[in-house]
Amino acid sequence: MEKLNKPAAQSTSSRRSLLKSAAVVGGASVLGAPYIQTAHAAGQTWKVQTTWDAGTTGYTIFEEWCNSFAELSGGELNIKPFPAKAVAADNNALFESVKTGVLQGMNPFTLYWAGKMPATVFLSSYPAGPDQPAQWDTMFYGLGMLEMAREIYAKQGLFYVGPIHHDANIIHSKKPVNSLADFEGLKLRVPGGMVSEVFQAFGASTVAMPGSDIFPALEKGTIDAADYVGPAVNWDLGFGQVTDYILFGPPGIMSLYQPVDLMDLTVNMGAWKRLSPEMQALVEQQVKAYSVAHFVNIQKRNVDALAKFKEAGSQVSRLSMEDLVEFRRKAIPIWFKWANKDADARRVFKLQLDYMMNDLLGYVTEDDIAGQSLDG
Numbered sequence: 337m338e339k340l341n342k343p344a345a346q347s348t349s350s351r352r353s354l355l356k357s358a359a360v361v362g363g364a365s366v367l368g369a370p371y372i373q374t375a376h377a378a379g380q381t382w383k384v385q386t387t388w389d390a391g392t393t394g395y396t397i398f399e400e401w402c403n404s405f406a407e408l409s410g411g412e413l414n415i416k417p418f419p420a421k422a423v424a425a426d427n428n429a430l431f432e433s434v435k436t437g438v439l440q441g442m443n444p445f446t447l448y449w450a451g452k453m454p455a456t457v458f459l460s461s462y463p464a465g466p467d468q469p470a471q472w473d474t475m476f477y478g479l480g481m482l483e484m485a486r487e488i489y490a491k492q493g494l495f496y497v498g499p500i501h502h503d504a505n506i507i508h509s510k511k512p513v514n515s516l517a518d519f520e521g522l523k524l525r526v527p528g529g530m531v532s533e534v535f536q537a538f539g540a541s542t543v544a545m546p547g548s549d550i551f552p553a554l555e556k557g558t559i560d561a562a563d564y565v566g567p568a569v570n571w572d573l574g575f576g577q578v579t580d581y582i583l584f585g586p587p588g589i590m591s592l593y594q595p596v597d598l599m600d601l602t603v604n605m606g607a608w609k610r611l612s613p614e615m616q617a618l619v620e621q622q623v624k625a626y627s628v629a630h631f632v633n634i635q636k637r638n639v640d641a642l643a644k645f646k647e648a649g650s651q652v653s654r655l656s657m658e659d660l661v662e663f664r665r666k667a668i669p670i671w672f673k674w675a676n677k678d679a680d681a682r683r684v685f686k687l688q689l690d691y692m693m694n695d696l697l698g699y700v701t702e703d704d705i706a707g708q709s710l711d712g
Contacts, residue, residue: 381414382440382607383423385430387448387599389548390419392572393637394502394565394630398443401626408622412615415441420548427546434604435493441603443500450529454677455488458684459499460598462671463534464664466692466699467595469501469631479687488680495608497601498623501631503638504590505597508570508579509561510554514653516662525550525562530667530674531593537666547573554578565597566590567645568637576648584654592655592663599630668700672708682710 384402388394395417402417423439424430427448433439450457459481466472475481476499489496507513513522520539526532528544535542543559550562555578564570567582585592601623608616646652655663675685692699 379411379414380607380610381416382603383416383418384441384443384601384603385418385420385423385433385439386443387420387427387430387445387547388443388569389573390422393568393634395419397630397633401622401629405622409615409618413611413619420546434602437604437606439604440607441601443599443601445502445527446499446598446600447527447529447531450674453488453492453680454674455484455680455684457530457674458681458688459485459600461594461596462530462674463593463667464660464699465595465667465671466688466697467589467591469596471691471697472499472501472596472598475688475691479691481684481687484680484684484687488684489602490605493605495603495605497603497608497620498627500599500601500623500627502597502599503566503568503631503634504585505563505565505594506567506570506591507561507563507583508554508575508650509581509583510557510579511560512581512651512653513561513583515655516659523558523560525553525559525564526593527563530670531563533670533673534593534663534667537670551575551578563593566634566638567641568634571641571644576645576650580650582642582645582650582652584652586655586657586660589660592660664699664704668704669708672705672710676711679712682712686710 386395386398388398399417402415405413405415418439424433427444430439430442430444431449431452434442446456446460447462448456461467461472466475476485482496482498485496507524509522511522513519516538519535522540524535524540524542525545526535526542528542532542532544545553547564550559550564551574553559554562554575561579562575564573564575570576584590585595589595591597601619611619642652671685671689675682689700689705691697693701
């Protein structure tokens with residue numbers, strides 16, 4: 337991975353007008369932004385914990401991005417990164433730590449909060465939903481979903497800065513899985529929520545566990561298969577040592593159940609408000625640029641890692657387009673079930689449903705949703 341290219345030294349007056357230099361994370365530009373140092377915001381340090389385990393590709397990229405802020409902001413904002421479990425021991429503790437200000441921010445997988453905020457199941461990809469990163473950028477930055485997300489998080493005393501593209505999730509298994517029928521009776525690790533319910537509809541026995549617990553569970557045979565992220569991080573975690581098979585979606589779609597697994601940067605509302613408006617703009621800009629850098633870097637690493645998996649003996653199989661149609665058929669009632677959990681979930685899903693039914697995508701038809709309805 338390329339190291340961050342640090343901006344050239346500049347005078348204080350130059351910084352106050354514009355940071356024209358660009359930092360680079362993994363080959364993608366992270367643009368500078370207007371820099372005006374103000375007394376009330378000078379010298380803040382944010383402690384931000386990610387869900388990436390230390391030593392993984394994901395954490396390395398995240399750590400370098402955090403470390404770039406001191407120079408980009410002229411010292412107005414420093415971000416101190418922490419890997420998974422370093423401060424908060426689990427996901428619930430992470431959420432509460434940011435909410436209460438023990439940590440100033442977090443970089444989680446957004447769907448982790450579906451139990452607390454049902455709408456978040458629709459702020460990251462879900463089974464057979466929108467399956468391309470550009471579609472999610474369109475919904476967030478073009479169709480108003482970012483504003484919805486911020487209103488939802490504000491109720492928890494949090495500020496949702498923006499989505500961060502990561503990857504699609506894939507399944508590693510100890511036994512071959514070549515079709516949806518092969519999930520019958522399979523002991524499968526998935527993240528819970530909607531994903532679990534759809535796989536249960538195909539006969540899988542699902543269990544939720546953190547990423548760091550997957551390797552020992554596969555090694556001991558506690559589970560037969562596990563969903564997690566893409567090849568790059570899964571290779572780092574040693575999955576090639578304890579599984580023999582990898583399952584993708586149909587050609588062009590890495591995953592049917594989480595094709596665009598989004599992370600985000602979320603911060604404590606008080607910490608956000610203590611930033612100057614100029615620094616808030618810088619953070620928002622950096623998150624958008626980092627999303628591209630992170631995604632591209634992970635995809636490059638995926639290519640290399642998949643070759644390593646195959647060299648180690650892993651066999652790759654793909655589901656069919658027919659499987660996709662059947663998967664969406666089983667998923668649609670579960671979409672509506674989750675959308676009807678509260679008003680926020682309904683309005684986010686309604687935005688997405690309208691988009692999927694638009695002829696631009698054509699993923700869903702009136703016949704597909706016959707008998708389904710949104711409450712309220």
